[in-house]
Amino acid sequence: MTILGIATSTVATLVRAVTAPDHDRDAVAERFARGTWSGIAEPGDRHATAVIEALGAETSLARLIDDHSGGLLRAAIVERGVEVDDTELAEAVARWTPRISKAAALLAFRQAARFGASLIVPGDPEWPRGLADLGPHAPNALWTRGNREALGELDRAIAIVGARAATGYGEHVAVELSAGLVDRGYAIVSGAAYGIDGAAHRAALASRGTTVAFLAGGLDRFYPAGHEALLARIVASGAVVSEVPCGVAPTKWRFLMRNRLIAASSIATVVVEAGARSGSLNTAGHAAALGRPLGAVPGPVTSSASAGCHRLLREYDAVCVTTADEVAELVPLEVEPATANAEGAAVEQVEASGRRRPADPGGTRIRLLDALSLRSARSVDRIALLSGLALDRVRAELGVLALEGAVAERGGGWVRVHEKTG
């Protein structure tokens, strides 16, 4: 009795070590095969996803093991009535076969068990729902350390990402946004890099929020090394996730592909600081392509660390966000009742634009107050002349303003009571 050539009992033990215990033989085999596939196909390999979808992870991998030329795999796919592009499949098979190794598969699972990593596959309750939007580029399995439950909170997680070479300003804003969003009930997703990512994770932890870090390499060796302690703390209360198995190094390509997981697993992405060529622009690009709300934090135009954010505002229709409240507006958790607020009045003023201002048709009030002095009392005639308003109107409006305490009668004339604002 074997699974992919390995004793079923060994596989079952390994799989049970890294996943929930109650699986039958087929489920065990499927999980083992998906975990093994995660070390064979590079992240985002849509052909791997396609063959797994067509045949299942175990069968597709078994056909590949039985025939490294890919002939059996192709035949099995065609038999299922799935169309195949022969050239593309041949190229994919040529990519995969150098990596087919029983030893590598066993090592990946053994290391995972040793580091307390779990394997999660589509259909598991913890599988991040947002990943489905990646379509053919969705991962086939995820490895995770920490609380699997934390992944359930990705439904209300906002990604805060940004430059490794962040400034004090950028880290300050990342901390403010992360802590503020945790206070408002959001979880925080990021990539555990130095700079903005680290600040976002740390502030979420400090606010006792849930935070999830997506890594580009295997979970047996945290990257960057300087964030080992931070990642250990994330494991303790949140989760650290990767789509590549233990033993796999983070490469530039895997960082780029990891970014799609950050964008897809969260409900919105905010870039806090980003140089003109920052990797976080790639994450932002994924978020935009997925139709996820995208926010960018502005900064001084004289700071190269904000150049990428300004580019997102200019070219990618990112929303300018400056506070946790504004980020929350991108994806509100609950519908709050619309209430009039202090800002309303200012909006009216901006909208004046030569049209009548709703709050002060014709500017009567401003013009009247303009015509009054704080010190010397002025007659109604004089006020009419100065304001360019009719006498009747001046008299009526002065009465209203007097009731409000804004003007007062003095010595047969009128004075303004308060300094004008604005």
Add this chain to the structure above:
Amino acid sequence: MTILGIATSTVATLVRAVTAPDHDRDAVAERFARGTWSGIAEPGDRHATAVIEALGAETSLARLIDDHSGGLLRAAIVERGVEVDDTELAEAVARWTPRISKAAALLAFRQAARFGASLIVPGDPEWPRGLADLGPHAPNALWTRGNREALGELDRAIAIVGARAATGYGEHVAVELSAGLVDRGYAIVSGAAYGIDGAAHRAALASRGTTVAFLAGGLDRFYPAGHEALLARIVASGAVVSEVPCGVAPTKWRFLMRNRLIAASSIATVVVEAGARSGSLNTAGHAAALGRPLGAVPGPVTSSASAGCHRLLREYDAVCVTTADEVAELVPLEVEPATANAEGAAVEQVEASGRRRPADPGGTRIRLLDALSLRSARSVDRIALLSGLALDRVRAELGVLALEGAVAERGGGWVRVHEKTG
């Protein structure tokens, strides 16, 4: 022989003192009446514009002088077949009549002559074309000091406005943008206020550019007083403009209405810094309402002086502008040939988003370079394994990269030649 009750010769002398000399009797009378109207109706008074349009400035004012109740004015308008809202006209007449004064009219013209101010009316070659977009809220006359020719350059003028309480950062950016735009052939419009406005005017003057200041009060007393020297320098090479006559004080209402002239007379408006309640947001609102391109300069989210700019980005669809080039893109003076530039590549990267990257389909190149070391030579087999690429592909791509000098063969294996970028 009189015009509006004043000896025609006196009027002709006054008008000639403030405008081009070759006018016949009717033109003189019309100019005199428009100048007089500018002291009777408040800026933006659409009823004044309507009666002037219906009857001409002289006739409408003469009817009003003859009958302060407005009955003759109304009859004259109706006779022309123009519809009248009786209530509104009565209100307007009640606003105007307290200000009808022969002495005031004469004083306005005499002061204008004394201060070298000109009167410009619609139809004059210098009349700013953009003002027509204000429709019924357009001014009926403008007073100007300086070079009337400078007004002809408003067709390529960009308004740079912002907070009086500007920061060093804001003034620095205002200077950079203003000087940069002058270098690119633009003129600069602003409001001569302290802070951003002053910095914009000064930088334009320093760059020997044309700059035009719109004031809210009469041109006999420059406001703010601290900018008297600056305004004198603007008069020397550019122009200072107001729609109210000499002797009229700047009031809050007139500042708000002045802002519409700044927005309408220029081809785009840029707000450099603005507090949450800054008057420059009102200018921005006018620009947006007029459909003029609107730019906002971002700044630190921790700076209240940038709060208004961020609000324009969030709520008013303002374009994020960080350099003079980006401002120029709002309203290019000439069509430049589209050329590929360094930014193009970065855009592709942002757009990768899980789709194939045009410059590097499937990430082959990145993955291959990821799999190479600078120091230790690796076999093609090993590179295929590390990169997850097929052997054939690895061989082919290594050949290309070797030609480009990015990789080299060494001891039967391959090494990377350069550090990776990005």
